[in-house]
Amino acid sequence: MTAADLTITQAAAGLASGEMTSTQLTEAVLDRAAMTEAVLHAYLTMDRDGAMAAAAESDRRHARKDPLGPLDGIPIALKDNMCTHGVETTASSKILAGYRPPYDATVVERLRSQGAVITGKTNLDEFAMGSSTENSAYGATSNPWDPDRVPGGSSGGSAAVVAAGSALGALGSDTGGSIRQPAALCGVVGMKPTYGLVSRFGLIAFASSLDQIGPFTRTVTDSALLLDAIAGFDPRDATSFRGEYPNFSDAIGRGVQGLRIGVVKEFSGEGFEPAVEAACSSMLDRLSATGADVVEVSVPTVDAALSAYYLIAPAECSANLARFDGIRYGLRVSGATTEEMMARSRAEGFGPEVTRRILLGTYALSAGYYDAFYGKALEVRALLQADFAAAYEKVDVLVSPTSPFTAFKMGDKSQDPLAMYLCDICTIPSNLAGHPGISIPIGLDESGLPIGFQVMAPALGEPVMYRVAAEVERLATFDARPELAGVTA
Amino acid sequence: MSVLEGWEAVIGIEVHVELLTQSKMFCGCKVGFGDEPNMNVCPTCLGLPGALPVPNRTAIEWISKIGMALNCEISETSVFHRKNYFYADLPKNYQISQFDIPVCHDGFLDVAVDGDTVRIGIERAHQEEDTGKSLHMGEGGRIHAATETLLDFNRSGVPLVEIVSKPDIRTAAQARAYAQELRNVILELDVSDAKLEEGSMRFDANISVRQEGAPEFGTKVEIKNMNSFRSLERAVAYEIERQVDEITSGGTVIQETRHWDEEAGVTHGMRTKEGSSDYRYFTEPDLVPIVIDATWQAEIRQSLPELPAERRARYADLGLDPHLAGVLAGADADLRAVFDHAVDAGADAKAAAIWITGEVTAWLRREDTAPGDSPLTGEWLAALVAMVSDSKVSASAAKDVLDGVMRGEGAPEAVAEGRDLIQISDAGAIAAAVDEVLAANPDAVERYQAGEQKVVGFLVGQVMRATQGKAEPKLVNELLREKLS
Ligand SMILES: [Zn+2]
Numbered sequence: 001m002t003a004a005d006l007t008i009t010q011a012a013a014g015l016a017s018g019e020m021t022s023t024q025l026t027e028a029v030l031d032r033a034a035m036t037e038a039v040l041h042a043y044l045t046m047d048r049d050g051a052m053a054a055a056a057e058s059d060r061r062h063a064r065k066d067p068l069g070p071l072d073g074i075p076i077a078l079k080d081n082m083c084t085h086g087v088e089t090t091a092s093s094k095i096l097a098g099y100r101p102p103y104d105a106t107v108v109e110r111l112r113s114q115g116a117v118i119t120g121k122t123n124l125d126e127f128a129m130g131s132s133t134e135n136s137a138y139g140a141t142s143n144p145w146d147p148d149r150v151p152g153g154s155s156g157g158s159a160a161v162v163a164a165g166s167a168l169g170a171l172g173s174d175t176g177g178s179i180r181q182p183a184a185l186c187g188v189v190g191m192k193p194t195y196g197l198v199s200r201f202g203l204i205a206f207a208s209s210l211d212q213i214g215p216f217t218r219t220v221t222d223s224a225l226l227l228d229a230i231a232g233f234d235p236r237d238a239t240s241f242r243g244e245y246p247n248f249s250d251a252i253g254r255g256v257q258g259l260r261i262g263v264v265k266e267f268s269g270e271g272f273e274p275a276v277e278a279a280c281s282s283m284l285d286r287l288s289a290t291g292a293d294v295v296e297v298s299v300p301t302v303d304a305a306l307s308a309y310y311l312i313a314p315a316e317c318s319a320n321l322a323r324f325d326g327i328r329y330g331l332r333v334s335g336a337t338t339e340e341m342m343a344r345s346r347a348e349g350f351g352p353e354v355t356r357r358i359l360l361g362t363y364a365l366s367a368g369y370y371d372a373f374y375g376k377a378l379e380v381r382a383l384l385q386a387d388f389a390a391a392y393e394k395v396d397v398l399v400s401p402t403s404p405f406t407a408f409k410m411g412d413k414s415q416d417p418l419a420m421y422l423c424d425i426c427t428i429p430s431n432l433a434g435h436p437g438i439s440i441p442i443g444l445d446e447s448g449l450p451i452g453f454q455v456m457a458p459a460l461g462e463p464v465m466y467r468v469a470a471e472v473e474r475l476a477t478f479d480a481r482p483e484l485a486g487v488t489a
Numbered sequence: 490m491s492v493l494e495g496w497e498a499v500i501g502i503e504v505h506v507e508l509l510t511q512s513k514m515f516c517g518c519k520v521g522f523g524d525e526p527n528m529n530v531c532p533t534c535l536g537l538p539g540a541l542p543v544p545n546r547t548a549i550e551w552i553s554k555i556g557m558a559l560n561c562e563i564s565e566t567s568v569f570h571r572k573n574y575f576y577a578d579l580p581k582n583y584q585i586s587q588f589d590i591p592v593c594h595d596g597f598l599d600v601a602v603d604g605d606t607v608r609i610g611i612e613r614a615h616q617e618e619d620t621g622k623s624l625h626m627g628e629g630g631r632i633h634a635a636t637e638t639l640l641d642f643n644r645s646g647v648p649l650v651e652i653v654s655k656p657d658i659r660t661a662a663q664a665r666a667y668a669q670e671l672r673n674v675i676l677e678l679d680v681s682d683a684k685l686e687e688g689s690m691r692f693d694a695n696i697s698v699r700q701e702g703a704p705e706f707g708t709k710v711e712i713k714n715m716n717s718f719r720s721l722e723r724a725v726a727y728e729i730e731r732q733v734d735e736i737t738s739g740g741t742v743i744q745e746t747r748h749w750d751e752e753a754g755v756t757h758g759m760r761t762k763e764g765s766s767d768y769r770y771f772t773e774p775d776l777v778p779i780v781i782d783a784t785w786q787a788e789i790r791q792s793l794p795e796l797p798a799e800r801r802a803r804y805a806d807l808g809l810d811p812h813l814a815g816v817l818a819g820a821d822a823d824l825r826a827v828f829d830h831a832v833d834a835g836a837d838a839k840a841a842a843i844w845i846t847g848e849v850t851a852w853l854r855r856e857d858t859a860p861g862d863s864p865l866t867g868e869w870l871a872a873l874v875a876m877v878s879d880s881k882v883s884a885s886a887a888k889d890v891l892d893g894v895m896r897g898e899g900a901p902e903a904v905a906e907g908r909d910l911i912q913i914s915d916a917g918a919i920a921a922a923v924d925e926v927l928a929a930n931p932d933a934v935e936r937y938q939a940g941e942q943k944v945v946g947f948l949v950g951q952v953m954r955a956t957q958g959k960a961e962p963k964l965v966n967e968l969l970r971e972k973l974s
Binding site: 081082083089091096099101102103105200201202203204205207208209235236237238239315316318319322323324325327328329338339342362365366367370374 | 538583769
């Protein structure tokens, strides 16, 4: 145990009391990273100098008893699809190798203005497309619980650094489960907020109507704390939520007495590992025993959600990624004409999964196919939203396994896109509906791999979602930590 | 025109107008023309990773004004779409535009052509963003021979309104009149400088021909690169004839985009790529629908100025003929204000209008003076008009009076006094001058009495000379004839 194993809440208390300094904390985290990175490859860029400078500044504020808030001095990692001023931001793509944004994403601005120490940029599936972090142009990330296995994805790097203690918290982005699924596979808490709650300004877009930034932490309390820090109206994002933002931390610790918890019937059976099902059903028993009203609920359209998602997300990405053309920034491969230069830069700059999705999306939007594909997918999305609305008439939250299975071996699914797409079957519906969801670790399978439990809520239902998540965490008493080649023991 | 006998052209015009808002459509960058390249740019209008668009409220207000001026319906909720195509000066490689629900739809514009009024339907007016500019270097700037292309993104993201007419236009003259009237409306609304030569107003024409009475449209050809009203008219006329020629000589018109060559006076087919027109439109997920509710619409409607057509009608009611009303309606706003005040002050509308559109405009142009800088007021113009009609000054002396007024010498009466231009209408004074002239020109008198009537003109001239031009010519004439007979 070192300071790197503290939760954000614990570390914040230590910094506030003067028991330790941010410099000590940041050093402990960077030291941990120095040891774990050789195995994990979870960071693409580490900003040691920037982090130590930010820590020193934080220490001066703490010494003056004038910290900027609970995150002042806390080392936080960022998924490498969030723009950081002057710090290389690649989205794990070759096409953005060496790209240094001239501005900070809104979330980065918010973290910095609250004194957070940015440790670096974490690995992801290229442009956040994938569920294993194997689709990175800069090499795969390993799961801290078993380096031969994937950490999930696409925010696998952020999940892994939080699990390994090479950051106390991290931000990821979730388009179809890219926060919750790696959180489940790495045994940490990962949360996707209601669409619009966290600004997307400065997030390199994958699918704009689905993307949402959210926190990775070791505890539910830390999750709410970090969400409080990054959520808020942003005039630079036209889809930003304009209403009143609740205090998410306030929702924690109130128990689930009298709450109605709906178990999504469709997320069980074929394709779900028995250990995952057993752990979830045991959690449901405990929730029931502690006073919740646990009922089975059917959300029939979720069966079509995966297909709809794999039309809508590629369609949006086909336009979002059009700007990477070798003209103004990023990789340029020369050609005889401008068109040839663009085509060559893109052919060489994008990896196979990104290329596949751009082609899928272009096809789905093409004249003559739009109605049958993209148009149909939008209809499914609307039906799903109606289904969810009906379900939330009956229950306060919906629950399910986060992932049908625990961490799989590297290479197991990377040659089979359809098998890989099934990773997100339980998480995609929340994105299509714009609803929040959180994954909480609730146990280990027989191989010692973490199992995640998902709590979903209607739009802006974060308070009740956190309330249930905190109780799940309390009941799970999950305190296992990965023993990564002896370095984190 | 005989070759066109029995043929009818069907023409629709698409007009792009850059709005002269302070900031761009989806970012805070300045809208500025002629600035150093790439000075007015930011992550959003450069299409940098992660940047997002936020719509400009003023632009939405201004396109609504345009729609209202064109008698359009305004969509209470309209939607932005992405129009996808790859082009070097389009930084995102998609343009944020509108597709099935534009801000404005189903309007019309009444256009005067050769004394008739033609109603041209407006299909829609939608909001979009402009592209950057490519500058092809080397080999005379031709795109295919360029060795280097420089990009300037100052224009990227400038609010652009596309106004699409219905295919109601039938002749080249109508096409020109429509474009001109549309420009007048835009200028009146003060939402764009609408300069054709600088490209802040640009038009494309869609033209097909069919035999008169045929129910179906012919194959449509799009004409681009017309940089003046004259070239629009010429290009449309040329293209109509070309298509009729093509068909009557046994060929077929192919659907294509053609480029107008101003110097050669012809259209050329452009190399078009297969499938290039599939823009894969879909709803822009970075933006929420634009809502222009009844309250906002009412506010915008309230701010509409008097439009050219309304103004022409008002002038016609004052008794101006359509031509004069049209010219005056197109005059500078400051001059129109002088006219309105002069009429209010009791001036004869026609005389005042002729002064404003004639001598006043000519003086300002000659002296390179802005209308707003001239001291001429409506009251003074009314006074000048009255001085002429009361024969206080002659028509030619009145021009001198105006010159003095314009030069700041004071009110017309004062100028006329100061410059000694008041007509002599005292019969006694003129009679004396007449007597002198008759005495000095006995041979002229003789010739007159011998029946040579035209010699009167010479004698009048002599009297005018003797009075330094101040004698009232009518009176001189009368007295001369009296004394000669
Ligand atoms: Zn800009």
